[in-house]
Amino acid sequence: MPRYFFDIDDGVRDLRDDEGVILNDREHARKEAIATLAQLADDKLPDGNNHTFRANVRDETGKQIYEAALTLKSGWVS
Template identity: 45%
Template sequence: MPRFFFNIRDGYDLDEDEEGIELPDIEAARAEALATVEELRDQLADAGNIELEITDETGRRLLTVPFFRGRGGRR
């Protein structure tokens, strides 16, 4: 089963996921990312332009999920 890593990027700063999660495919990783964003959105409301990026075991970026849509606003 492939391992996916969920890194949090705030502008140029990157908080790397050191452990990752084994999931069956990219769709399962996307669902996990969306659930994580929903869970953390209120806690990170004042943190700026934050994205959750999914990478594979080689470090290749597969998908990016923004925490907030639009310019500075929450939805």
């Protein structure tokens, strides 16, 4: 099974994955990237109302094969 690497930018840090995760295929890597963004948003929301989270997936050769971004914009309405 192939290994995929998930580079994450949470708006504060840009983290490069040097370990990777073994997954069945590219579709599982896509789902993992999206789930990671949702988890990041859940963990970081107390820090502010506007935030963009990014995930880039690389294959075993280091080639970027997928990218995703989750943007949250929120605020009180007066």
